[in-house]
Each structure stands twice: as structure tokens, then as C-alpha cells.
Amino acid sequence: MPVVTMLNQKGGVGKTSTCYHLAGSLGQAGKRVLLVDADPQSSLTQGFMGPQATRQLDPSASIAAILGGDEPFPGQVIRATDYPGIDLVPGSRTASDFNLPRPHECDWPTQTSLRSFLEAVRGSYDLVLIDVPPNLHLCSWAALVASDALVVPLQPEDFGAQGIADVREAIARVQGGPNPELRLLGYLITMLSPRRSVHQAYVTRLRTLYGAAVFATAVPESVDFVEAIAQRKPVAQYKPRGAAAKVIKALGAELADRLAAADSPGIVGDQEAA
Numbered sequence: 595m596p597v598v599t600m601l602n603q604k605g606g607v608g609k610t611s612t613c614y615h616l617a618g619s620l621g622q623a624g625k626r627v628l629l630v631d632a633d634p635q636s637s638l639t640q641g642f643m644g645p646q647a648t649r650q651l652d653p654s655a656s657i658a659a660i661l662g663g664d665e666p667f668p669g670q671v672i673r674a675t676d677y678p679g680i681d682l683v684p685g686s687r688t689a690s691d692f693n694l695p696r697p698h699e700c701d702w703p704t705q706t707s708l709r710s711f712l713e714a715v716r717g718s719y720d721l722v723l724i725d726v727p728p729n730l731h732l733c734s735w736a737a738l739v740a741s742d743a744l745v746v747p748l749q750p751e752d753f754g755a756q757g758i759a760d761v762r763e764a765i766a767r768v769q770g771g772p773n774p775e776l777r778l779l780g781y782l783i784t785m786l787s788p789r790r791s792v793h794q795a796y797v798t799r800l801r802t803l804y805g806a807a808v809f810a811t812a813v814p815e816s817v818d819f820v821e822a823i824a825q826r827k828p829v830a831q832y833k834p835r836g837a838a839a840k841v842i843k844a845l846g847a848e849l850a851d852r853l854a855a856a857d858s859p860g861i862v863g864d865q866e867a868a
Contacts, residue, residue: 596853597712597722598779599737599744601764603757605728608747608784610637611819613723616849618828619842621679625720628672629682632657632708632737633727634693636685641823642675648684656686660711661736663703668715677831681719689733697735698767704732705772709740730764738768738776743856745809745849747782750796779852780804782845783812809852811845814838 600609610633617627631638639648639656653659655673659666660683671683694700712722724741726734738744746761758781769776781804787793801808818839822832830839 595716595719595721596742596856597716597724597740598849598853599724599726599734599741600747601726601734601738601744601761602746602748603728603730603760604748607728607749608782608813609728610641610725611823612745612747612782612784612813612845613638613725614641614823615819615829615838615842616846617680617723618677619830619839619846620721621677621828622830622834623843623846625679626718627680628715628719628722629680630657630708630712630722630724630737631683631685632661632689632733633685633725634687634690634733635727636687638725639682639684642682642826643684644826649687651684651686653686653688656684656688657708658686658688658692660707661689661692661704661733663707665707666711668711672715676826677828680828685725693727693729693731693733695731697730697732698771700732702772705736705739708736709773712740730760734764735768738764739772741773741776743777743779743853745779745782747784747813748800749785750783750793750800752796777856778807779849779856780807780809782809786812786814788814809845809848811841811848813841813845816841 600613613629617629620627636648655671659671672681675682724737726737765778816838818829818833818836822829825832829842833839
């Protein structure tokens, strides 16, 4: 069972919503998915539980227990959602206490606590998706140490794409240290509006720079995603026949293909972002 992190140093690029809706689509297809909310903002958790219940959650029943080195039993921190096939390790604002800068200098158990936890449960799932904060501190580092692969969601705009170089540096540091097997599956274009010329220009630029490392599937702007989250439902459960749900289904298929080919050379582009 692969573990995949959605990572970008920029906020608002679709990391959380990609995890949320992708899990819904895969769960609907009969897959077993574990979502790990490693972002202290806990937006992914709020998507299932709502903000009040998320805020009131005992930190010992959340990602904070794992990052804090408590070595919790899976049943303590993994909870079922209302949707078949989807389980969740909830986020917690308390996790911010552990989200230290310069994570590569932290003690080894702190860096590897999430990996150790997932090693004990990964056989129960077809896929683990980890959502992380928009920085490269310990929460993101621990996720990369625990992961087989990562996906970089980004908007086809200047602010949305400018964190790529720092992400690539973080990948190289993890590969050179605690997780040499980590692979970049590719860059996922999100919140795409094809009618905007600036979006068209950035898509062309990204595909020129990174070629096949850019996902063929691009996630468009769609009110269906917004309405689905407002209803606390992944889009596949909210509007299963809609265009947005079909895009997420295609994304799941492409993700599976890229995971199958993750050991092939050339997954990570060699050029730096301009």
C-alpha cells in the first residue's frame, strides 16, 4: 500500500481538497483509503467533522499524539468517516507545537514517528494520503519521511507555482537522508480556468519545463467542489455524475498509473523552475 503526501510550500493551491475529493472517489470505487491530516489548521478534518467538533477533539486522539512521540494504538487515533472505505487520522491545532523549523536537525524518533505509525497499519489500506501545512517544517518533513511518493498541487499562476524550487530542495534533502526511496509523482495543476489566458500560459510553461512530470489530468475550478465541502461530502458522493467528480475519478486512475511506474527513471524533471 503506497503512502502519498500532497505538498506545496504555498497555501490555497488545493492540497486539502485534492486529498478530500480523491479519497471520496476511491472509496466509492471500493478502495480502502486512510487520510492523515498533518496540518495544524486541520481543514481536512473539518471537511468530515465540522469546525467545532474538530476544535474540541482530544489531541491524544489526533495526529498530535503521533508527532508527539506517544506511540498511540491505531484505534486511538484512526476513526471511520461517514463514507465507506475512508478512515481518518484527524488533525489538531496542538500539532503546531511540534511543527518545528529545521526539521532535519530534530532527533530521529521525532522525524520518523509518523513513518513508524503507518508501517503498523498500511497493510489495512489500498492508499494513504497525507495532507500537510504550506511550509517545509516538521509536519511536512515527517510526512515525506513516511511517504513512498509525493504530489505537488499548484495553481497555474505566479504565486501558486513559485514554491517549486524549495519543494525540490526538500525532496533532495529527504532523499539524501531518512528516505532515499521517496519519489516525486509529479505536479498537479489545480483550480484551472481554461478561459483565463494567464492560466493557459502557465500550463504551457509548466509542461515545457517539466514535461511528463506534470499530470495530464488538471483539476478545474468548479462550484461543485465548493458546494460539496459545504455539505461535508466529497464531490463523488455529492454529485457523482457531475463533471468535477469525473475529473477526480480520472485523477485517481492517473495517480495509480504513476505509482505503478514510480521506480522508472525520469519521474522528477531536471530543470529548475524559472
